[in-house]
Amino acid sequence: MSSDYELSDNEYYDEDDDEMMYEDDDGSASEMDVDFKITPSAKPKSYEIEYESLTQPQVEKLITQDVEDISGIFGVEPDVASLLLRHFNWNKERLIEKYMDNATAVSVAAGLALPEKAEPSSSRSRSTGSSLGLGIRRATRRNTAEQPKSGKTKILERVSPPADDQPFVCPICFDDSQTKTLSLSCEHKFCSECWNTYVTSKIRTEAEHWITCMAEDCKLVATDEFVKSALKDDAKTFARFQELVVRQFVSCNKNLKYCPYPSCTHTVSCPAGASKSALTTIVPIVSCGANASHKFCFGCAIDADHRPVVCGVAKMWLQKCQDDSETANWIKSNTKECSKCQSTIEKNGGCNHMTCKKCKYEFCWVCMGPWTEHGTAWYSCNRYDEKASIDARDAQSRSRASLERYLHYYNRWANHEQSAKLSVELYAKTERKMEEMQITSDMTWIEVQFMKKAMDEVFKCRMTLKWTYAMAYYLAKNNQKELFEDNQRDLERAVEELSELIESSIDPESALALRQKVTDKTVYVQKRNEIMLEDTANGYLEERWNWNIAVDGFDEPAEIAI
Amino acid sequence: MDARLRRVNKEITDCKNDKTSKIRVELVDNSPFHLIGSFLGPEGTPYEGGHFEVDIVIPDSYPFQPVKMKFITKVYHPNVSSASGAICLDILKDAWSPVLTLKSTLISLQSLLCSPEPNDPQDAEVAKHYMTSRASFEETAKYWTHIYAGGPGATKGAKVVTATDSASLDEVVMAGLEKAHVDKFEALGFDRSKVIDVLRRLNYRGANVAKLNDDRIVEELLR
Structure with a gap:
């Protein structure tokens, strides 16, 4: 036995090797385990589920695919397509349907175009998606060296603001010495410093991936490119912004789930565990692949391996343990309330003649009636055999x-x-x-x-x-x-x-x-x-398990037998 | 100069220079980041004639995060907590925009007094009162304005106050209840403050009185 029990060093960093068996991108763990396996067959075990672990770049690739699809169909910039998809919670079908129906209305609702006012040039913004008022307008006194990345994006650079006699005063910081301003196509101009602080605070403090114009009631939303330029060289915050977009994408897709462990950016794709009805037959425990201890349930919010219990039952149990309902249960079975002042009393021995410590009310522990009514029949409560008190004792x-x-x-x-x-x-x-x-x-x-x-x-x-x-x-x-x-x-x-x-x-x-x-x-x-x-x-x-309580998704218990 | 300080200083100056809106902002212990704002109750409302003070704290991330405001003056209003003065107003939360100012926010508060949003209440009991018996609500709001915000006397309060039972009466009117109702349950042997508490909680006002039978009240009182 011991001869085929040779172990290599790497193995000890994998807590659960079985989990890793079906992962494509985690090669390190798969082969080394074979000699320690009871059943060397590669046949999946019935308590394991097929899933795939995705890194953030892999999810970004999925996002790019969707964005490119939409961009191709509508003939719009990828940035625009991305915002449209985000507005529709990545529901491509619904977006296509609505957009084909009324492109302008969708663009306005998604914060990509201004609602039409009595503008003389409105015909321009109405025509097609590609002319959505989306370009970043940048006005600088000095010509900035930055060039627009894509030739198609309309970034307007101005050598000087049109009216130079009045110096620009940022309506937010009231600084008149700022020379660089930024605005979305709504032309609400603010200094780049304020934009920077605003965008940073939205991303960092509010974890917001949908950043609207700073002006009151302006619903126009900033494109990724605008966010990037507003953040200047804060690559970290921009990376956080991209992570937030990924998170939104993942949360909108029921086949995907974000790893719940702190600062982990992996995603798990598990179509088998995605439907609620499947949760009565499987326990979809997955591991994100970043770290062997990052195990969680795909079907519910429990961040641990709760096999062999199905999600519904596991949740009920945790709830029960957490609730103070059991404390109440204890109190119920061990204590009674003073019938006068409602204080909870635990009888710790002695006779049935109780005197409430708090209000000095004297009563009989057995029938809870006032002691005075017992008259001379001390220690033999004549109400003891009454039906009500029998019921009470049974309960x-x-x-x-x-x-x-x-x-x-x-x-x-x-x-x-x-x-x-x-x-x-x-x-x-x-x-x-x-x-x-x-x-x-x-x-x-x-x-x-x-x-x-x-x-x-x-x-x-x-x-x-x-x-x-x-x-x-x-x-x-x-x-x-x-x-x-x-x-x-x-x-x-x-x-x-x-x-x-x-x-x-x-x-x-x-x-x-x-x-x-x-x-x-x-x-x-x-x-x-x-x-x-x-x-x-x-x-x-095989639907072999019967519960003694109603569980979500299962048949009601016929007769409760405990 | 730090952008936040520059901005707040300018806002304070703007409020000082503006004589028409009657909105004032004053410093608390010389820091421009803790202020007391005040405005007059809007005309044609139960708050008319009142002088309302608001505690204003400017957070570090101002103006990119909203100012923190709460009423110092007690206000009887569905969107203002009658106990703490906390305010439920969208622009103080997610609808905040950095272009909003102290002045514009205080004006929004003023207009909140004109148009309560009982469907999104801060104080559920007050909101219930507002929804079920508007007249009685306004009576109480007016009374609170009179007592706390120095507004003109409410019809009810001014009329009946006598030296002996003014304290207990205040409590009843303050809760927007009828003296007769409170007296009725008090006569059953319950503590007066408990009666007021229960009746207020159950919204024993106006049309609602008919819906709540005495047994229900007594049951609640016995708890």
């Missing part, structure tokens, strides 16, 4: 039972969650152990990597186990659930055994034997985890 015990059931699952869930949080420490500890082992026994650094591999596997399985408790909480009680819990038990037992092995002390003589044991166990745990995931995934496809 209380039911609520207590459901609380206990929840806590059973929650504690196990939280336990795995907690151990995941402690994994950083454990990794450090394991690393120290590996060093120790290197010194005490004859093993090389590469040979002791089995410990880290085992750690990785334990961590991964704990994540699976964690979510299986969320799933079990909502599974309706039947044979299927029992099989599920058997798998869960097997996995959990194997994981616990493996983590015990990892944490056991090292004896130089038995190091080799330990290595063998850990390696075997790791493989076993990996296999159990696969069985767990595989079986649940198949269960979704």
Whole structure:
């Protein structure tokens, strides 16, 4: 066994190699893993989904394609086409339909042309898209060296403003010494300094990709080229602007999702996980490819691998854990309210003669009636057997039972969650152990990597186990659930055994034997985890799982059996 | 000179030079970035005759980000929080444009007093009052203008105030409620301030009174 368990260094930076199998652009991870695989076949596993990771330039290429299409069809500048598409949330079909219907109205609505007023030259702006009032007008006193990039774009450069007797005063900063002004085709002139600050603030502070003219009520929007010239040489802000455009494109396309990890710019394309109805049969966990830890769910907002639970159930569980509804549940089953001042009271022993600490109201804990009415019948509440109080007690015990059931699952869930949080420490500890082992026994650094591999596997399985408790909480009680819990038990037992092995002390003589044991166990745990995931995934496809609660997209539970 | 300072100084000078609009801007502790603006309540509204003060803070990114404004003077208006003076106005948020000035913004506030937008309220309770019984709302707004903004006396308040129950009456009128209604529930043994609170919350005014039966009120009072 150990002979085919040779590992190369690179591998340890991939937390989940299986994920990477189907990625075209991540070659580094794919091949090295083969020798450690239980099933060497390339057949996709039922709990995995096909997806593609895209870098920002790749998405930009998609954008350029769309823009060029529209630019070609309408005969407009690419910048114009881009704005039109952005205005229509990248819905090409709708844009084409509307634009063919009434190009002028679309241009005005998209902020590309001024609404027609009684202008004598209006016929010019009405004719075709190519003459949309889009050019950047730039007035400078000195002729700037900058040349328009495309010969077609109308950038008007003026050697001097038409009326030179009155110095230009920027209406925003009231500076009369500014010599460079910029304006969109609406001719609302502002100094280039103000434009620069404005555009920067829009991009940086407001994360806005749609930058309109600064004048009040002017809806004209700045082209990418204008944004670039307004930003002057602030390449960073312009890059941010382009990222914002990419983000908008991605958010408008349901087959794409932006990696939710901070400052990651990768995008994942996963058409299989895009439809809401698919989410009842698959759990579309994807990885953006920038970093192996950037794993998230394509179908919902959870930034982690929540297999084997489907999105709807996972969301419900998290909501339940987060809500203070369970706190309320506890309060409900353990406390009562003073019938006079409504303070919450927990009875911590003693007799049924209660005296509210706050308002000094005396009452009977059993019937909640005033104590005075009990007369001389101390300690034997004569209202005890009344139907109302029986009902009340039944309700209380039911609520207590459901609380206990929840806590059973929650504690196990939280336990795995907690151990995941402690994994950083454990990794450090394991690393120290590996060093120790290197010194005490004859093993090389590469040979002791089995410990880290085992750690990785334990961590991964704990994540699976964690979510299986969320799933079990909502599974309706039947044979299927029992099989599920058997798998869960097997996995959990194997994981616990493996983590015990990892944490056991090292004896130089038995190091080799330990290595063998850990390696075997790791493989076993990996296999159990696969069985767990595989079986649940198949269960979704075969519609085997029944919930004890209504879940989005699934049939209503017939009879709630807990 | 820093562009923001130059711009704010010019705006302050402009307001000082403009005698017609009756809009004033004054410095708070000598910083031109914290000001108090004031204007008169527009004519033909319940705010007529009032003098309204607005706290103005100029952010660092001004004029590219909007000024922060809130009423110092208490105003009874659907788009102004009756507790904090916070204002719900588009140009103070996303519709801001760098060409807008302190003066033009204060004029916008003035015109907001003329034309409330109860469908986009800042103060939901006041908005409810406005929507259900306009006359009663205006009565209250006028009363607030009188009490807080130094406006002319409201018909109701001026008439009945006596030395003994002026304090409690103020509270009732202030909330836009009828004294008789408050008295009725107070007579049932509830705390007066609680009655006012509940009736205001449930909008026990004008036509709405018929829709709310006494049991509902009592239930709410018992909570």
